[in-house]
Amino acid sequence: MTHHTITTSIGDQLIERKHEIANNIFSALLDAYPTIYVEARRIESLPYFEQLIELIGEGLLRGENNLDKSSQWGKEVGRLASGQGVPLHLSISKSSLYKKVILEDIVLHNEATLSKEILLQITNDIDHTFTTMISAFCEAYSEYAEEQLKISEEKYLSLSTPVVPIFSDLAVLPLIGQVDEVRGEMMAEHVLLECKKLSIHKLIIDLSGVYEVNPLFQQGIMKLIDSLKLLGIEPILSGMRPEMSIEFVQMGINISSLKIYQSLNKAVENHENEIV
Known part of the structure; x- marks a missing residue:
């Protein structure tokens, strides 16, 4: 054979x-x-x-x-x-x-x-x-x-960027830690979807838990702010430390048109006063 x-x-x-x-x-x-x-x-x-x-x-x-x-x-x-x-x-x-x-x-x-x-x-x-x-x-x-x-990563990001409703038209986004490019992209997508789901008109972005600011963080925040505006949602900043505001200025990022409060409590109090 x-x-x-x-x-x-x-x-x-x-x-x-x-x-x-x-x-x-x-x-x-x-x-x-x-x-x-x-x-x-x-x-x-x-x-x-x-x-x-x-x-x-x-x-x-x-x-x-x-x-x-x-x-x-x-x-x-x-x-x-x-x-x-x-x-x-x-x-x-x-x-x-x-x-x-x-x-x-x-x-x-x-x-x-x-x-x-x-x-x-x-x-x-x-x-x-x-x-x-x-x-x-x-x-x-x-x-x-x-x-x-x-x-x-998606589960972590959704947990680390919770949109917390305070009033029927107001919610808070407490940011903690660093925001890199990946988290910045996913953060914006997650937050926008949550805001739309909650039908809010204003979102307080609380920065008191952020201790290090880098260009990626700034770009991520500004992208989120611009996206919120396009949806007709007013972005509000709270908890920004002086050195953080200086870094924003040095990067040429203009946030003067936004409402900025020293603390989250101040931002919420101001909203309550506006309602009254």
Whole structure:
């Protein structure tokens, strides 16, 4: 039998017996990771293993690696595993077990016709496929980590920039800490949405919790102020320390048209007097 005939025969075998091999993979996982895998997960796991075996079988049949499909499989399984909280190193170690089971099955059913040269070539082909899958695993984990970081940042920013209603038409935005470029962008978006939701006409931006002013902070504040004006909401500043006002002037930012109060209490008192 020629090299090509043997490899295509093995490819056919893998596809025909994919369900059995998939079960063997899951059984190996049960033995290797008894605290993670339980028998109840077998049914939901088998389709992914069958897809993997079919990919490898098709590659041997055609004599080429299904790099696109291999990458797609790796990404899909990587997203699933990362979403379930499975550590990346564990996913990679499990892929070694998948490969071991598949190669052992090939040797077991083709021992009479499988030369060392052909086995080496098949092992190299399968290794190449798994390398592509592992790369896609890592990419999926990286994307998931970035998504979770963004979600965490959004939650933090929404908590760190609360719009607190005081009266039906007045709310307060107490700022604490630094405002960098990312927080500045998200702060403006979050605050504007909250103001619209609350249907307020005035927003007091309280700066008493800000102890360091930098250009990014100033740009973020001014962008918020300009955006509030465009929505017909009057921005009011409170709690600005003298050194902060000097830094605004040095940056060439004109805030003289805004109502500015020494403290939040003064700003609220003034609003009460206007109502009376």
